[in-house]
Amino acid sequence: MDNQTDFEKIELRAERRARIGRIVTYVLLSLWGVIVLFPFYWMLLTSVKSYGSYNAERIPAFFTLSPTMENYADAFTQVPLGGYLVNTVIFSVITTALMVVVITLAAFAFARLEFRGKNVIFTLFLSLMMIPSELVVITNFATITSWEMRNTFMGLILPSVTSVFYIYLLKENFEQVPDELYRAAKVDGTSDFKFLWKVMIPMCWPTLITIIILKVIECWNSYVWPRLITDDPAYYLVSGGIQEIRENGFGRENIPAMMAAVVVVSIPLILLFLVFRKKIMAGVSRGGLKG
Template sequence: MENKIDYGRIEKNAAVRKRIVSTITCLFLGLWAIVVLFPFYWMVLTSVKSYGAYNSEYIPKFFTLSPTVQNYADAFHTVPLGRYLMNTALFTVITTALMLIVITLAAFAFARLEFRGRNIVFVLFLSLMMIPSELVIITNFVTVTELNMRNTFSGLILPSVTSVFYIYLLKENFEQIPDSLYYAAKVDGTSDLKYLLKVMVPISKPTLITITILKVIECWNSYVWPRLITDNEDYYLVSNGIQEIRENGFGRENIPAMMAAVVVISTPLIILFLIFRKKIMAGVSRGGMKG
């Protein structure tokens, strides 16, 4: 009887500890969610405040009783925000499509093709990740300038059509596919390209989707290279357009209109992430697994 009472007490204590840990975890995650989401809430709140109401607040208010959409109208009429969005969409789609072709072929070569010095070449390839990005930007800038490709979409796109990290991630994913499938396909007379497109790409679809989404986010948020290689407003992306809006559009003091422009620019990425968040996590975790 004493043993039964002791076991029951132990189970009860364990349940209490588990409940306490769960409560503390939920409180911590809730607090962290507030910290992370508050800037987005403040951005949207500021964007629906009128210029006069915003400047009349000596103490910032966490709500507004008279929201307005005039700031959003100003974001499209005062500055060419629509053109910036179109330029960014064009840059993002073309860059991502070209990069997927390049990294897929490169990852397949490193994962499946046998050629002399493959491992050495791959190690040297990975070593490129150790080079500071500033040095690469300088080299790319000199090359693009000498080719007279400044203020062109080609100059914007070409330096971004490959990624060592994405090649490595996709190569690791390709190597998880059993070799027996490849050998069976070769016995049937299947070409390497057909095997890649019909077998490896469909199996690695979660990782490819993840890479695509991450590249889209990277292109959409690109700032340094577009700002360096373009000084013509016709080729500005949204990240560079924000600076132009601040300097020559609304002015430094019209914060609500600035926040409206930022909301418009940020919304596509937020929607993209909310739709594909599960695929992003699944693709990253799958790419890091072996065996």
């Protein structure tokens, strides 16, 4: 009886420690969540403050009783924010579509086809990830300039239609497809392209979805290359457009309207991540497994 009582006491202490640990974990995570989300809250709050009330604040207010949507109207009427958004959508969609085709074919070749020097070529290919991005930008700039593609969508898109990392990720995923399926398909006379389209892509669809989402986010946030290769506002993306808004005086004078423009630019990516966050996590974890 005493042993049973002692065991129950040990169980109660263990449960108490576990409960305290969970409480501490939730408190720390909540504090970290507040720290991470506060800049977004401040951006949204500033975007709904009027120009006069914002400038009249000597001590920043953490809320407003008279929100206004005028800043959002100014962000679209005073500067060509709509044009920047359209350019970015065109750039993101075309670049992502071309990249998916390129990396899928490359990953399939490295994962399934047999040719001389495949492992050496793939090793050299992976070594490209060690080259600083600044050197690649300089090379791409010289090439695109020599081809007279500055201030064109083609010049914006071409350097971004492949990715060594995405090819590696997709290759590892393709290699998880059993070899027996490929051999059986070849016995039935199925072509490599048909096997890729009918079998491998459907089986590896979660990873492809993850790559597509990550590439869209990458294109949407792209700044250095678009800023370098375009000096015509007609081809500015949202990242360069926001910087242009800030530099031309509008953003410096009207901070609430500037924040409204940033909110408009940020919302698509936030919604994209919230909708597909589970697919992103599933695709990345699937790509990291092998066997």
